[in-house]
Amino acid sequence: MPDLLLVVLPSLFAIVLIVLLIRMTGIAHPVVLETDVPVEKTIAEHFEGARIDRIIRSADKFGALVYLNNAPGLVLVRAIGDRMAVRALNASTIKSLEGDGMSLGISLHDFTWPKMHLDFTDEAVRVAEESAIHAAIKEHAHA
């Protein structure tokens, strides 16, 4: 077995070097959800033929809730680096919804994406969206 330090230390140095070079060259373009366009593109890629009803972007511009007119009904989208991750929301994927002020915490039965916060412009909007999520899940369960 090679000397562990001879592997670990240069590797950590290499990570720092790579990250610095990526930042300095400016070749990475992390996703910020300024508009609905990246969300629409992501939905089209993952759910062919999906018809978007409405998109609720989180105030922090890193996540969005997407209501579809067809299956799977409700979708959570999240910026992860310069890419997006997507999960269909239903009774079996959602663990809990926790509203607190303007923020809505969505816990998922997902080891790599256990929780996400959506921030709204005011509490009334958050409460309305929380009810809408419950309704959409119920509607989709009966569909």
Next chain:
Amino acid sequence: MPEFLQGTPVTILAAPFFIVLILAEIILIRVRGTGGEYESKDAATSVFMGLGSSVINGITGLASGALLLLAYLLAPYKMPFNWFTLLTCFVLVDFTYYWIHRYMHRCRWGWASHVIHHSSQHYNLTTALRQTWTGLISGGVFFFIPITLMGFHPALLGFCYGLNLIYQFWFHTEVINKCPRWFEAIMNTPSHHRVHHANNPRYLDANYAGVFITWDKMFGTFVAERNSDAPRYGLVSDLGTFNPLRVATHEYVGIIKDAGQKGLSLKQRLWYIFAEPGWCHDDGRKSSRQIKTDYVTRHPEHKGEPGL
């Protein structure tokens, strides 16, 4: 035993060259403005996964080595060390790699270990370093036993396997589009391996080769890259984290959750462990075969094309 077969593994010796090539790729992408993408967290995760793999598999590899040595001791004939046996062993290791790789994609237990390598949504040289931490328990080592029973020393096998992995590093890139035709016909290349990393329906479960793409052509798993269907990299359901521990273990957690559900038969529990990834007792998820079938149903004009 020759000296070069002892001591530090060749993959560790090659690590500095890997890093230099990664830095060169980043600069080339910046200069050309095309030919690949990098993201700092993704790249850091990939290299860290490679570091973890070197350390963990460096330790657990001793158990694999012991198993192969035991098999070698049982071999009725011991191969001598020379260029011919080195070359023969290299080809045998690559042939075996094809089948291990195919097993890793077609059986969820193997996939739980190998999924790490496919968990990035990027395809660049750092992706090559995103390697498993659980190689020992994946079962892949058992595929190598026939080679040692043929009389090839485990150290020679390990050396050839290291060379195989080093070869596989360079083709994890979008900087190179196509290689010369004769080379594309025989060898694994960036184009062939981009197909392997893509989650487009037509590209799922294709191009398992390590060095020689001929194995895929022989065993019916070869799919050529199409300009009309650009590869989209990553998993069918992409990860929502860069946390290395979660990346390394998420499929095992999924297996435990699935197989531990209430009301399943023993057969169903075993299927959740050993059936193809995506298998589900209630059709709640889709295997790559079902994804391909769904795609062809929506696009019948593509029916019969390679990969569909």
